[in-house]
Amino acid sequence: MIAEPRVEDLLRRLAPQVLGALVRRYGHFDASEDAVQEALLAAAMQWPREGRPDNPRAWLVTVASRRLTDHLRSEQSRRRREDATAARAPADAAVAPAPGESPATDRDDTLALLFLCCHPALTPPSQIALTLRAVGGLTTGEIARAFLVPEATMAQRISRAKQKVKAAGSTFDLPPPAERGGRLAAVLHVLYLVFNEGYVATSGPLLHRADLTREAVRLTRAVHRMLPEDGEVAGLLALMLLTDARRSARTGPDGALVPLAEQDRSRWDGRMIAEGTDLITRTLATTSRLGPYQIQAAIAAVHDEAPTADDTDWPQVAALYGLLDRVAPNPMVTLNRAVAVAMTSGPQAGLDLLAPLDDDARMAGHHRLVAVRAHLLEMAGDTAGARDAYRAAAAGTTSLPERRHLTARAARLSGGR
Amino acid sequence: MKYMLLIYGNEELWESFPPETFAEVIRDTDALHEELRASGEFVGAWGVADQAQAKTVTVQGGAPVVTDGPYLEAKEYLGSFDIVDCDSLERALEIAAKVPFARYGTVEVRPLMHEAAPEA
Numbered sequence: 001m002i003a004e005p006r007v008e009d010l011l012r013r014l015a016p017q018v019l020g021a022l023v024r025r026y027g028h029f030d031a032s033e034d035a036v037q038e039a040l041l042a043a044a045m046q047w048p049r050e051g052r053p054d055n056p057r058a059w060l061v062t063v064a065s066r067r068l069t070d071h072l073r074s075e076q077s078r079r080r081r082e083d084a085t086a087a088r089a090p091a092d093a094a095v096a097p098a099p100g101e102s103p104a105t106d107r108d109d110t111l112a113l114l115f116l117c118c119h120p121a122l123t124p125p126s127q128i129a130l131t132l133r134a135v136g137g138l139t140t141g142e143i144a145r146a147f148l149v150p151e152a153t154m155a156q157r158i159s160r161a162k163q164k165v166k167a168a169g170s171t172f173d174l175p176p177p178a179e180r181g182g183r184l185a186a187v188l189h190v191l192y193l194v195f196n197e198g199y200v201a202t203s204g205p206l207l208h209r210a211d212l213t214r215e216a217v218r219l220t221r222a223v224h225r226m227l228p229e230d231g232e233v234a235g236l237l238a239l240m241l242l243t244d245a246r247r248s249a250r251t252g253p254d255g256a257l258v259p260l261a262e263q264d265r266s267r268w269d270g271r272m273i274a275e276g277t278d279l280i281t282r283t284l285a286t287t288s289r290l291g292p293y294q295i296q297a298a299i300a301a302v303h304d305e306a307p308t309a310d311d312t313d314w315p316q317v318a319a320l321y322g323l324l325d326r327v328a329p330n331p332m333v334t335l336n337r338a339v340a341v342a343m344t345s346g347p348q349a350g351l352d353l354l355a356p357l358d359d360d361a362r363m364a365g366h367h368r369l370v371a372v373r374a375h376l377l378e379m380a381g382d383t384a385g386a387r388d389a390y391r392a393a394a395a396g397t398t399s400l401p402e403r404r405h406l407t408a409r410a411a412r413l414s415g416g417r
Numbered sequence: 418m419k420y421m422l423l424i425y426g427n428e429e430l431w432e433s434f435p436p437e438t439f440a441e442v443i444r445d446t447d448a449l450h451e452e453l454r455a456s457g458e459f460v461g462a463w464g465v466a467d468q469a470q471a472k473t474v475t476v477q478g479g480a481p482v483v484t485d486g487p488y489l490e491a492k493e494y495l496g497s498f499d500i501v502d503c504d505s506l507e508r509a510l511e512i513a514a515k516v517p518f519a520r521y522g523t524v525e526v527r528p529l530m531h532e533a534a535p536e537a
Contacts, residue, residue: 123504126457148419148531149460149502157457398418400530 007047010056011040012218015137018060020109022068023172029116030162031071032064033134039064040137110135111226112174114219117161118187121168126161127190128197133158136215146197146212184227188236188293191220195240213244231287234279235294241276242300245269257405261309273304292328295320314343331363335372347380367396371406378413387413419460419502419529420509425493426522428467434521445517453501453512460500468494493522500529 005013015036022032039060053059117131129147132138138146144154175183198212220237227233249263258264280297287294299320306312321337334357342350354373357363374389390410394403434442446462453459473484487494496518503509506528513524 125504147502152454153457153459153502156454160457398528398530400532403530 004052007044007052011043011060012137014057014060015040016110016113016135017057018064019134020113020172021061022064023113024109025065026068026072027172028068028072029170029172030159030166032068033162035064035068035071036060037133037139038067041139108174110222112172114187114223115175115183116165116170116172118183118190119165119168119170120183120186121164121170122161124190124193126157126164127186128194129154129158130161130165131190131219132194132212132215136219138215184230185232187223188220188232191216191223192236192240192293194219195243213240213247216240217244231283231289232291232293234283235291235297238276238280238283238297239293239300241272241279242297242304245272245276245304251401255401255404256408257401259405260303263309265307268304273301277301277304290323290327292324295324295327299324312343314340318344331357331360331366332368335368338372339375342376342379347376350376351380365396367393370396371402374406374409378409383413418504418506418509419500419531420506420512421527421529422499422501422509422513422516423495423525423527424497424499424516424518424522425525426496426518427493430521431496442517442521449512449515449517450499452515453499458501458503458508458512460502462497462499464497465495496522 004010018039019032019036022036023029026032042063043056043060047053047056113135114131117134118127122130125147129143132143132146133140140155140158141151143158144151147154174180194212195216198214198216217237217240220233220240224230224233224237245268246260246263248269249265249267250258252258276297280294280301283294284290284298299317302313302316302320318337318340321333321340325333325337334353338350338353341353351373354369354376357369363369370389371393374386374393377389378386387410390406390413394406394410397403397406450459450462468487471485471487473487475482475484499512499516501509501512503512506526509526509528513519513526516524518524
């Protein structure tokens with residue numbers, strides 16, 4: 001017997017397909033998005049009670065089309081004027097839905113939706129919210145809870161994002177080839193941010209944030225299925241798998257952050273590591289364009305393959321960070337590289353790499369720079385210097401798990417208690 | 418990123434407002450909140466009751482000890498606070514400058530801690 005997917009999972013998977021079908025047929029991205037959201041809610045209420053329709057996708061398209069045409073008609077009469085766009089909706093659309101579009105169209109629709117939601121006119125928080133709702137099929141309430149803001153605030157943010165996309169004159173088509181690379185990079189960045197938002201291995205009321213990580217992996221998998229040849233998409237998926245594999249070892253029983261070197265590696269998820277390692281290995285063997293996600297995934301794989309922290313192939317990690325610093329120069333990369341270099345050539349070599357960052361406006365006084373310096377000073381045996389730096393770094397972060405961790409490191413260096 | 422805007426003042430200041438100024442401040446405050454709702458940056462805003470109603474709690478030897486009033490002698494008291502969720506510290510400071518009470522008292526801007534991981 002084949003287990004049916006849960007209603008919720010099925011709805012989330014169908015959401016971008018249904019939205020794509022509506023936008024393709026009627027235009028009106030913003031109104032269509034609202035209509036699909038209403039249809040998803042209706043399905044979530046009705047299907048468990050009355051049974052699942054034979055063709056769930058067609059059911060959703062029909063219901064959403066009806067909501068959309070109702071909405072457009074009432075808008076029309078409210079305004080008491082001809083609305084050229086509403087006239088595009090065929091009168092019989094509500095009762096005669098087209099049969100399911102071909103899978104090829106669904107594929108392009110989901111991609112086109114992602115490009116639309118990650119439109120460069122939007123700020124990253126808006127891109128994230130819109131992507132989770134329009135492509136991920138999450139409700140506004142779910143997104144609001146994940147980001148700890150009132151539902152009305154999130155609703156307003158999503159509605160403004162849709163207006164902005166509309167004002168930017170964006171069409172529901174794949175961007176021209178010349179722009180596609182840059183637009184895809186924006187999509188991957190949003191998926192990466194969603195993953196990071198959720199990558200906090202705490203329990204209790206914060207569990208819903210972990211769902212964001214799952215959602216990011218699910219959407220990245222979908223993009224990877226659509227663009228299997230793209231090395232960066234594969235690299236991002238591998239990076240997520242190799243990072244998420246360490247989730248349960250990343251926090252102690254008291255919720256404190258456990259650094260990589262001190263994690264209980266038997267708690268890492270071996271299946272995820274195998275999948276991520278296999279994916280990045282195959283990708284690196286065939287890639288035509290080496291990008292930052294592929295290199296970061298390769299670094300994560302080197303860490304994940306070491307049975308103990310002492311077995312880590314640090315020369316390999318240092319070399320990969322050196323490569324990453326050339327491909328995508330970024331002070332955050334330099335920080336990580338300094339740690340790897342300290343492991344191969346001693347703490348002073350790492351500290352030397354940090355020195356120029358004090359003059360970098362993006363990094364001067366940044367708590368991450370101070371935290372890495374504290375770590376290297378501790379390695380070098382400068383206990384007092386390390387303790388002061390840990391304290392300064394703790395004061396500079398707004399992440400509670402990070403602050404607890406840095407405060408504990410400083411305390412450990414105070415009088416050996 | 419969420420920020421807390423703490424709006425401080427004291428009775429002397431609040432009582433010195435002529436009625437029309439107070440009405441203006443309330444009106445401008447409502448307008449600012451409406452603006453923040455529309456921009457999707459509004460998390461919440463609360464006024465706190467008079468400091469005469471404040472209680473201070475400490476636990477001494479396992480037993481709670483409750484005393485009246487704020488713990489410290491201060492010239493300015495918390496009058497109200499807003500929580501906003503915006504893109505940058507610069508934007509939070511811009512919002513703080515729009516708080517009508519900033520014309521008379523002070524507005525302290527504090528980033529709120531969050532449970533998100535530092536960097537993956």
